[in-house]
Amino acid sequence: ATPTSVMVGTGRAAELGVLFRSGAALEGLQDAQVVALDKTGTLTQGRPTLGEVRAVAPWTRGDVLRVVGSVEASSEHPVARAIVEAARSEGLNLPAAQDVQAVPGFGVQGLVDGLRVQVGADRFMSRLGVDISAVAAEAQALADAGHTPMFAAVNGQLAALVTAVDPLKAGSLEAVQALRDAGLRVVIVTGDHQRTAHAVARQLGIDEVRAEVLPEDKQRTVQELQAGGTRVAFVGDGINDAPALAQADVGVAIGTGTDVAAESADVILMSGDLRGVPTARRLSRATLANIR
Numbered sequence: 001a002t003p004t005s006v007m008v009g010t011g012r013a014a015e016l017g018v019l020f021r022s023g024a025a026l027e028g029l030q031d032a033q034v035v036a037l038d039k040t041g042t043l044t045q046g047r048p049t050l051g052e053v054r055a056v057a058p059w060t061r062g063d064v065l066r067v068v069g070s071v072e073a074s075s076e077h078p079v080a081r082a083i084v085e086a087a088r089s090e091g092l093n094l095p096a097a098q099d100v101q102a103v104p105g106f107g108v109q110g111l112v113d114g115l116r117v118q119v120g121a122d123r124f125m126s127r128l129g130v131d132i133s134a135v136a137a138e139a140q141a142l143a144d145a146g147h148t149p150m151f152a153a154v155n156g157q158l159a160a161l162v163t164a165v166d167p168l169k170a171g172s173l174e175a176v177q178a179l180r181d182a183g184l185r186v187v188i189v190t191g192d193h194q195r196t197a198h199a200v201a202r203q204l205g206i207d208e209v210r211a212e213v214l215p216e217d218k219q220r221t222v223q224e225l226q227a228g229g230t231r232v233a234f235v236g237d238g239i240n241d242a243p244a245l246a247q248a249d250v251g252v253a254i255g256t257g258t259d260v261a262a263e264s265a266d267v268i269l270m271s272g273d274l275r276g277v278p279t280a281r282r283l284s285r286a287t288l289a290n291i292r
């Protein structure tokens, strides 16, 4: 291996916004057989907006958005920001919530005006023993259309179905097609609902989905994909992607994400455009072909 050709190759890559953090990253990328992709913020824009609000009587849309917005105002989750922005833009005044607690991978809870407000995924509601059957069919239909379904409970009673919508990034379809054309197995890994994940997968022509993966289990999912010596690239952007990036044979962080993700990665895509993945792979092949 000549260091000069590595430098020429990685220099060309840098012009295209692809940073290889080591020579081994070049090899890791060209040897990968599976590309596992985080969904939120990697395949999608990662800035969801509020979709539907279906209040359950006696709750009304405004009342439910107000208490849900109050607890979400203390949450860092992208869906929380979507709900809070929508509530404020509808002119709702959000009272300060007390004792707010985030439950990673499940949802958030707190006290608003003395009411116990809990918002999150269906698995959060089952853990709390809240019956969601009144809106379950609607939740399924919206999830099949790509919405992320969430449920709000007040004092242990279902108050609403709330959904968020996170559109695909412009380059995602082309990037996935290029990876598949190159013979790679493409897998979505996400904490989101099964049906939502499958809806996104369908739009992208991906047939392998690992959904409802808890933040602490993303790394284990990569490990499972590595069974039998399969070489796995993981592409992600978030803080909770860092262990998966480190576990993968090659970790690719996309630049719109967090510093923590970047530090755990072997390759960094500065632009956040997923087409950087097939581009980086092409560059690694060309560079290594020069060397060998």
Ligand code: ADP
Pocket (backbone or CB within 6 Å): 039, 040, 072, 075, 076, 077, 079, 080, 103, 104, 105, 106, 107, 108, 119, 120, 121, 122, 148, 149, 150, 190, 191, 192, 193, 213, 214, 215
């Ligand atoms: P992802 O980053 O893939 O969305 P997470 O593990 O962060 O995965 O979240 C999984 C699911 O948990 C979300 O899709 C949502 O249903 C629920 N959830 C997490 N945090 C919140 C929150 N603050 N408000 C409502 N729902 C939440």
Ligand code: MG
Pocket (backbone or CB within 6 Å): 038, 039, 040, 041, 042, 236, 237, 238
């Ligand atoms: Mg993410």
